[in-house]
Amino acid sequence: MRKFIMAAGAALLASIMPIAQTALAQENTLRIAVNTPNVVYGPFWVGMANGMFEKNGVKIELVSANALSTGAAMIVSDQADVLLTGVYQALRIASEGKKLSYIFNVSDMSARFNGFISKPEIKSIEDLKAKGENCRIMTLLAGTASWAILQGIVEEHGIKCRISTAGTIPNVVAAALSGQFDAAMVNAQDAYAARDAGRANILIDPATIPQAEADAYYPNKHPFVVAIGLKDNLEAKRPAVEAFIKTMREAFVLIEESSSDQLGTMMSTELSSVFQSTPAASLALGWKLQEGVFPQGDKAGYISEDGWNAAMAAASKLWGFANLDTKAENVSYSQVVDMSFFKD
Numbered sequence: 301m302r303k304f305i306m307a308a309g310a311a312l313l314a315s316i317m318p319i320a321q322t323a324l325a326q327e328n329t330l331r332i333a334v335n336t337p338n339v340v341y342g343p344f345w346v347g348m349a350n351g352m353f354e355k356n357g358v359k360i361e362l363v364s365a366n367a368l369s370t371g372a373a374m375i376v377s378d379q380a381d382v383l384l385t386g387v388y389q390a391l392r393i394a395s396e397g398k399k400l401s402y403i404f405n406v407s408d409m410s411a412r413f414n415g416f417i418s419k420p421e422i423k424s425i426e427d428l429k430a431k432g433e434n435c436r437i438m439t440l441l442a443g444t445a446s447w448a449i450l451q452g453i454v455e456e457h458g459i460k461c462r463i464s465t466a467g468t469i470p471n472v473v474a475a476a477l478s479g480q481f482d483a484a485m486v487n488a489q490d491a492y493a494a495r496d497a498g499r500a501n502i503l504i505d506p507a508t509i510p511q512a513e514a515d516a517y518y519p520n521k522h523p524f525v526v527a528i529g530l531k532d533n534l535e536a537k538r539p540a541v542e543a544f545i546k547t548m549r550e551a552f553v554l555i556e557e558s559s560s561d562q563l564g565t566m567m568s569t570e571l572s573s574v575f576q577s578t579p580a581a582s583l584a585l586g587w588k589l590q591e592g593v594f595p596q597g598d599k600a601g602y603i604s605e606d607g608w609n610a611a612m613a614a615a616s617k618l619w620g621f622a623n624l625d626t627k628a629e630n631v632s633y634s635q636v637v638d639m640s641f642f643k644d
Contacts, residue, residue, distance in 0.1 A: 329359040330540050333367040333380040337574045339567070339586040340407055340525050341384050342594060343551035343601075346563070349570035352550060358543035365574050375400075375530060381537060382529045382544065387611050388443055388619055390528045394636045395624065399531040401638040402523075404545055405603045409524035409614075410593045411514035413445045415491025416453060416504035417476060418483040425457050425503050428483055435461035435482040438475045442620025445524065446472070446485040451618045452517035453504065476500065488589055489582050506589050518618070522611035523603055531638070538641070545601065545641045552600045560587035602642060608633045 334341050347353050353360045363380050364370065372393050374380040383390070384406060394400045422428050428435060437454075440446040442465070450463065461482060466472045469487055476484030477499050486494070488507065494500035504517075527548075534541050555563065564584030567575050575583065595601055612626035629635060 328357060328537075328540050329361055330382055330537065330544055331361045331363045331380045332382050332384065333364040333371045333374050334362070334384045335366075335368045335371060335386065335389075337365045337576075337578075339563075339583060339590055340413070340593075342555055342563075342587070342590060343406060343548045344384055345567055345571060345574070346551040346554055347547045349566050350551075350554070352547045352554075353544065356543040356547045356550075358540045358547070360544075362574075375528065378530075378533065380529075381533050382527050382541075384525065384527050386445070387523050387526050388615060388621065390526065391615075391621075391624065391631055393528075394631050395628070397630060400528055400636055401531045401534055402526050402528050402603055402608075402636055403534065403541065403638055403641050404527035404548055404601045405523040405595055405607070406525040406527060406548070406601070407523075407590065407593045408595060409445070409448075409518060409520065409522055409611075411449050411452065411518040412506040412509065412589050412593070413488075414449055414485045415488045415502055415506050416450075416483060416485055417491050417494055417500040418503050419479070419481075420498065420501060422482055422503070423501055425459075428461065428503065429457055429459050431461065431482065433460045433462065436480070437461045437463050438472050438481040438484040439463060439465055440469065440472060440485070441465045441467060447620060448614070448618040449518055450485045452519075456516050489585060492585070507585075520610050520614040520618070522607050522614065526603070534638070534641070541641045542643055546643065549601050552594055552596065555594055556596065560584045560591075563587040602639055603637050605633045605637075608637055 332344070334344065339345065348360060364374065367374060367383065371380070371383045371385050372389070375383050376393060376398060390400065390402065418428060437450065439450045447465070453459070464481070466475055469490065472484055473486050473490045475481055476486060477494060483503065491502050495502050561584045564580045564587055567583045568578065568580040612631070615621040615624050615626050
């Protein structure tokens with residue numbers, strides 16, 4: 301009888317163990333969605349390329365690297381635990397009453413994210429300004445960095461051109477090179493490609509723009525790319541989220557210690573499935589433009605109340621969120637920002 305009980309107990313234990321192991325594995329796994337395969341999400345890509353997350357005890361399941369239009373829905377429908385996205389794109393979730401948490405500041409906002417290009421016959425900002433209202437500028441929709449930076453450029457230089465928008469960067473570039481527009485805000489890589497092909501001039505070069513000029517175009521200092529998730533989901537996986545935050549902070553250090561060329565090569569070789577055929581040189585250029593954008597020091601990644609309030613202050617002025625109530629309780633710092641996952 302005793303042998304029977306022991307055998308039954310062993311069998312029961314054997315049947316339970318796989319279930320327990322599966323549950324533990326799920327607790328230690330974070331499903332991550334990223335807006336785009338862009339180096340602006342740098343610490344995450346560096347952590348992935350070097351196996352840093354696994355070393356800290358968290359398994360990363362990259363559920364999407366192109367979640368710009370689907371990320372919010374993936375978070376709300378529990379298809380992803382964490383979304384790396386723009387600080388404003390996530391506000392829609394919070395403003396709809398979802399229990400959302402901002403848990404990490406991936407990079408700060410900067411006017412160096414884009415290049416401002418023009419037709420070949422327009423060789424300077426003064427040439428564009430001289431056209432008065434008889435000109436057109438193409439950019440991304442309101443609520444994007446391209447739109448926000450352009451507002452600063454237009455205001456700073458007194459440009460009177462009409463502004464048109466498109467939903468994607470490829471569409472902006474195609475429109476800009478069609479000859480129908482006098483100028484456009486595009487990614488740095490696209491700006492250089494258009495210039496090198498003799499199809500455009502770069503009026504504002506993000507690689508050479510003085511910091512004072514960049515600050516004039518976008519004076520607000522605040523988080524731009526952030527990590528978010530639903531409160532309950534993050535709390536249920538607290539150890540994994542804490543390990544995620546720790547790894548992201550360690551990745552910042554590695555970024556500081558590496559050259560842009562080293563980082564570009566790292567992305568193109570270790571994450572070729574994500575960055576596909578993007579040349580290492582193009583990725584290196586992207587990393588070069590991120591210098592000074594990633595948070596540094598003891599508080600790297602931490603979202604302060606001042607930083608959050610600065611982001612809210614810029615929302616309507618530069619980002620086109622005229623109808624967003626930035627004073628509402630459901631988008632206040634105390635309600636949507638959770639820095640409790642940071643561990644010394």
